[in-house]
Every structure is written in C-alpha cells, then in structure tokens.
Amino acid sequence: MFWKLLRKAARYLVGIVFIASGFLKGVDPVGTSLKVKEYFHAFLGMDPGHWALWLGIALCAVEFLTGVCILKVIKFRFFSLIALLMSLFFAGVTLYSAITGKVEDCGCFGDVIHLEPWPSFYKNVVLVALTAYLYSQRHRARPIAGNFWQWAFMLGYAVFIVGLAVYSMRELPPADLTDFRPGRDLFKGDSTALVKYKTEIIYSKDGVRKSFSLNHLPDSTWKYEETISTVVEGSEKVARQMPFLLKDAAGEDVTESVLKTEAPLVFISFYDASTITPDDLGKLKNLGDSLSQGSSQRLSHTISALNSDDATTAQKPDYSSSALGFIDAFSSSSLGAQVYVLSAMTEDETVKSLQPIADAIEKEAISDVFSSSYTQRSLPFRIVYSDFKSVITFNRSNGGATYVNKGIIVKKWSAAKYSNTKIISAITKNPYMLTKGSEEHSRVFLIVSLAIIIGMALIIRLIFKAIYKTVKGTVDVLEKIGDDDNQN
Numbered sequence: 001m002f003w004k005l006l007r008k009a010a011r012y013l014v015g016i017v018f019i020a021s022g023f024l025k026g027v028d029p030v031g032t033s034l035k036v037k038e039y040f041h042a043f044l045g046m047d048p049g050h051w052a053l054w055l056g057i058a059l060c061a062v063e064f065l066t067g068v069c070i071l072k073v074i075k076f077r078f079f080s081l082i083a084l085l086m087s088l089f090f091a092g093v094t095l096y097s098a099i100t101g102k103v104e105d106c107g108c109f110g111d112v113i114h115l116e117p118w119p120s121f122y123k124n125v126v127l128v129a130l131t132a133y134l135y136s137q138r139h140r141a142r143p144i145a146g147n148f149w150q151w152a153f154m155l156g157y158a159v160f161i162v163g164l165a166v167y168s169m170r171e172l173p174p175a176d177l178t179d180f181r182p183g184r185d186l187f188k189g190d191s192t193a194l195v196k197y198k199t200e201i202i203y204s205k206d207g208v209r210k211s212f213s214l215n216h217l218p219d220s221t222w223k224y225e226e227t228i229s230t231v232v233e234g235s236e237k238v239a240r241q242m243p244f245l246l247k248d249a250a251g252e253d254v255t256e257s258v259l260k261t262e263a264p265l266v267f268i269s270f271y272d273a274s275t276i277t278p279d280d281l282g283k284l285k286n287l288g289d290s291l292s293q294g295s296s297q298r299l300s301h302t303i304s305a306l307n308s309d310d311a312t313t314a315q316k317p318d319y320s321s322s323a324l325g326f327i328d329a330f331s332s333s334s335l336g337a338q339v340y341v342l343s344a345m346t347e348d349e350t351v352k353s354l355q356p357i358a359d360a361i362e363k364e365a366i367s368d369v370f371s372s373s374y375t376q377r378s379l380p381f382r383i384v385y386s387d388f389k390s391v392i393t394f395n396r397s398n399g400g401a402t403y404v405n406k407g408i409i410v411k412k413w414s415a416a417k418y419s420n421t422k423i424i425s426a427i428t429k430n431p432y433m434l435t436k437g438s439e440e441h442s443r444v445f446l447i448v449s450l451a452i453i454i455g456m457a458l459i460i461r462l463i464f465k466a467i468y469k470t471v472k473g474t475v476d477v478l479e480k481i482g483d484d485d486n487q488n
Contacts, residue, residue, distance in 0.1 A: 007137050010130045014083060015071030016454060017127065022064025023450060024110035025056065026165040028173045030396045032056035034389070035107035039093070042102035047202070047209070049225075057165045062086075064161040065154065070134065071454070074150045076141035084131040091124035111177040112446075172397055172414045175442040175449075180394045182438035184409045186244040186259055201346060217346060244394065246384040249347045258384060263336040264427045265404040266291065268381070269395040271344035271388055273353045280399035280415055284341070285357045287401070288380025290420040291337040337427055339381035342402075344391035350383060405431040411438055 025032045033052040036059070040048050048055060066086065069079040090108075097103040098117035106120035115123065143150065168174065176182060200211040203222035212218055246255045259265070268284050270276060343350040357379060386394075395402045399415030403426055410431045413422060426434060 007134070007140065010134055011070055011073070014127065014130050014134060015067045018063050018067025018070065018083065019453060020067075020450065021108055022060045022062070022067060022161060023164075023453065024112050024177070025060035025107075026064060026161050027168055027175055027446075028110050028177060028396070029053060029057050029060070029165045029169045030392065031111055031173075031178065032060060032107070034392065035105075038103055038107075042100075043093075043096070053169065057162065057169075060165060061158060061161050065158055068157045068453075069154065072153065073141050073144055074153055076143075077138045080131065080135040080138050080141075084128070084135045087124055087127040087131045091121060091128050094121040094124055097121075111179070168396075170414075171417065172395075172400065172412055175445045176412065176438070177442070177446075178393045178396075180244065180390075180409060181442065182409050182411060183435050186255075186404070186407045186409065217348070244386070244390060246342075246386055248384065254384060258340070259404070259407050261338070262406065263338050264431075265338050265340065266423060266427075267340045267342040267394065267402045267404065269342045269344075269391050269400050269402065270350065270353065270398060271391045272398045273345055273349050275398050276353050277399075278356065281354070281356050283415075283418070284399070285360060285380065287418075287420055287423065288339045290424065291339050291380075341381055341383045342391055342394065343383060343385050344388040347385070350385075354379070354383075403427065403434075408435060410435050 030053065033056040036052040036056045037048060040046055040052070062082070063086070066079050066082050069075055070083060094106055094117050097106065098121050101117075104116060106115050106117060108115055108120055108123070145153075164174075180186075200213070201217060202209055202211055202225040203218050204210070204225050205218075205222045209225060210218075210222075244255065244259070245253065246258050248254050266287065268287070341350070341354065345353070361379065395412055397414035397416075401413045401415075401418040401423060403410045403412070403423065408431070411426055411434050
C-alpha cells in the first residue's frame with residue numbers, strides 16, 4: 001500500500017511540475033526564446049537567431065506533453081524515460097550555471113517564478129530522484145485506454161500547447177507575466193545606480209557576424225542583426241526591479257521627462273527592423289495623426305539628414321547639448337495623448353525603418369502647398385530608445401502598442417490588434433479600471449487554464465481507467481466462459 005501511494009504521489013508531482021513548466025513557457029514563447037538565446041550565449045558562445053523561438057516552442061511542447069502523459073499514464077514507459085533524461089539534463093545545466101554564474105535565472109517557470117541557479121538545481125535533483133523512481137516502476141503502469149485513444153490524447157494535447165504558443169507568438173500572451181505587465185509602476189524601485197548594462201550591436205557581412213559598440217558602428221555595407229544587452233555590474237535580480245529606462249538619440253536619459261506627465265502616453269515598440277511591415281508603418285502614422293497634431297520639426301530634419309547620401313557627421317543634428325535631445329515641445333489633440341516610437345534598434349536603423357512615413361508626410365505637405373492653412377508638417381510622434389531586453393519585455397509584439405498613464409502601464413495591444421478606435425476608447429476610460437481588468441484577465445487565465453488542464457487529465461484518467469477495467473473484466477469473463485465450453 002505504501003509503495004502504491006508513493007508511486008501515485010511521485011506521478012502527480014512530476015506530472016504537475018512538467019505541465020506547469022511547459023504551459024508557462026508556452027504562454028510566452030517570445031520570453032522563452034530570450035532565455036534559450038541566453039543559454040546558447042552562456043554555454044556555446046553562439047546565437048541561434050530566429051531558431052530560438054522554435055526551439056523554445058518545441059521545449060515547452062515536450063515538457064507539457066510529458067507532464068500530461070505521466071499524469072494520465074499514457075505511453076508511460078516512453079515518457080517516464082523522457083522525464084528522467086530531461087531532469088538529468090536540466091540538473092546538469094543548472095549546476096553549471098550555479099558554479100559559473102553565467103545564467104542567474106533558470107527560466108524554469110517562465111516569468112511567473114524566478115529561481116536562481118542553486119535553488120533550481122536542488123529542485124531538479126528532487127525531480128531526478130522522482131523520475132528515476134517512476135522509470136524503475138514503469139512495468140507497473142496500467143494504461144487507461146487502448147493504443148488508438150492514447151495516441152489521440154497525445155495528439156490533442158500537442159495541438160493545444162503548440163497552438164497556444166503560436167497564438168501567443170503572433171498576438172500577445174493571454175497572460176502577461178513580464179516585469180512590465182499592466183499595473184506596473186515604471187517609477188517604482190529605482191536602482192539604476194546599482195546596475196549597469198553593456199550594449200552590443202551585432203552586424204553581419206559576407207556570412208561573418210561581428211559585435212560593435214554604440215559609438216563605433218560599421219558602414220552601410222554591413223547588415224544589422226540584433227542588439228544584445230547584458231548586465232555588467234549588479235545582478236539580474238536587481239535589474240528586474242529597475243524602472244523603465246528611456247534615452248534619446250544621443251544616449252541621454254529622458255525617462256523622467258517622458259513619463260512624468262499628466263498626458264496619456266502611447267508607445268509603439270520596434271525591436272526588429274526585418275519584420276516591420278508597411279501595414280505597421282501605416283497604422284503608426286494614422287495613430288500619430290489621430291492623437292497628435294504635430295511634433296518637433298527636428299525629427300523630420302533628423303530623418304532627412306541621416307538618410308541623405310552625402311550626409312556627413314558634421315551635417316547631422318547634434319543633440320548632446322540637452323538631455324531632452326529631440327524631445328521637444330509637443331502639440332497634441334484634445335485628448336492630450338502623446339505618441340512615441342520605442343526603439344531597441346540603432347538610430348540609423350530606426351530612422352531608416354521610419355523613412356516611408358517621412359516620405360508620405362512630405363508628399364502630403366507638397367500636395368497641400370496651395371492651401372492657405374498650409375504649414376510644414378513633421379512626424380506625428382517622437383522617438384525614444386531603450387535596450388533590446390526592455391523593449392521586447394515592454395511589449396512582446398514587434399510594432400505593438402502600450403498605453404501608459406501617469407507612469408502606470410494600463411493596457412497592451414499586439415501590432416495586429418491595435419487600432420485608433422481601440423486606443424482612443426481606452427484613453428477616454430478610467431485607467432484604474434482598465435488596469436485592474438488587464439491584471440484580472442491574466443490571473444484568471446492562468447488559474448483557470450492550469451486547473452482545467454490538470455483537472456481534465458485526472459478526470460479523464462479516472463473515467464477511462466474505470467472503462468478499461470470494465471471492458472477488461474468483461475473480456476476475461478467471456479474468455480473464461482469460452483474455455484469452460486471448450487472443456488465440456
């Protein structure tokens with residue numbers, strides 16, 4: 001009786017841990033891909049590029065499916081071995097991280113639970129012991145159904161977790177678990193003096209990838225790949241508590257001047273130039289036109305100067321004389337909203353990406369040249385910069401919109417889902433109620449989803465186990481009757 005209870009307790013614990021780990025990673029595949037990249041950089045010294053996203057989805061799918069199959073006793077011999085091998089692998093990885101200090105947060109449960117390497121290693125040691133015990137007891141497992149239904153269950157759960165991950169990748173995670181979730185006070189926990197970042201800009205040319213600093217960028221023959229920010233002083237634990245840091249093109253801190261305002265703020269996040277589409281730019285321009293009546297003349301001058309063929313360093317505008325840089329006076333609509341492009345790219349890459357908007361505005365201005373009310377138009381938004389990790393955490397969707405009110409993150413939209421109507425409607429509503437609604441949505445989704453997944457796994461197992469016993473008992477009785485008839 002004791003060993004039976006021990007097997008059941010081990011199966012429940014291992015199954016639930018693997019389900020939770022896979023589900024929490026799957027609900028935020030972009031965040032999982034960042035952790036995959038971090039491990040690749042730390043252990044292999046290489047960058048998996050866009051493959052990190054698909055590796056992350058594959059990892060969360062395998063973890064989730066392993067947990068479900070162990071909990072329901074589906075293909076138990078195979079999945080108990082998979083669970084043991086994964087536990088051994090994770091234990092080795094976290095032990096190495098704990099000894100070297102290369103990765104300070106294991107990412108085992110996404111952004112919900114932050115575990116440092118040593119606690120994570122101890123957790124994995126316990127999992128190794130439990131999975132080793134389950135694997136040693138694999139011959140005692142009783143299937144809940146025939147082979148066809150076991151494959152059907154596996155396929156159904158695999159489609160569910162992959163579908164959830166793909167949806168969260170293309171839209172926004174249905175549960176925002178990031179450090180910049182709705183309700184976060186961007187001013188809270190100011191510890192900027194305790195943490196310093198190193199920013200590297202990765203470019204490639206002729207198949208060669210090379211790292212450059214912000215002050216020494218290559219010529220236009222090199223192709224921009226990505227921006228990598230790492231903590232060089234302080235710890236990741238402190239860094240996660242840092243307020244959002246915004247800079248102008250000259251690298252000056254403009255966080256306070258941007259955030260400390262009574263006006264509603266709408267940030268459009270851009271962190272990957274290669275996936276910015278004309279639709280994204282069109283929506284950005286329309287949003288800026290709807291919410292603002294104009295912005296600084298200096299932005300349009302920056303666009304033209306940085307993109308002119310004969311532009312030299314001397315010809316480019318110099319913003320180093322003021323911390324505000326090109327954060328100038330802003331004329332807004334009756335809503336009082338201010339629109340910002342929040343970029344994780346270099347200044348050159350940012351203005352190059354926004355060039356179609358500048359071209360469209362120039363054409364509109366020329367077409368209106370005979371109007372008595374004609375005035376020189378400029379970009380209907382301002383540009384601020386932050387590191388890649390902050391921008392992609394602020395909004396997982398490249399080109400997505402984030403509404404901030406008095407330093408509090410209120411609501412987010414993906415690039416595909418936001419519209420002028422939705423944002424204007426949100427700005428005119430009570431920001432406190434919107435924030436609470438966003439927080440409650442994430443909380444309810446997590447609790448209800450995990451409860452349903454685990455509950456259904458247990459309930460279906462009990463139902464099919466009963467059916468299996470009934471069918472098996474009936475077959476045994478019929479076989480016995482047949483044997484008796486043959487003997488007579």
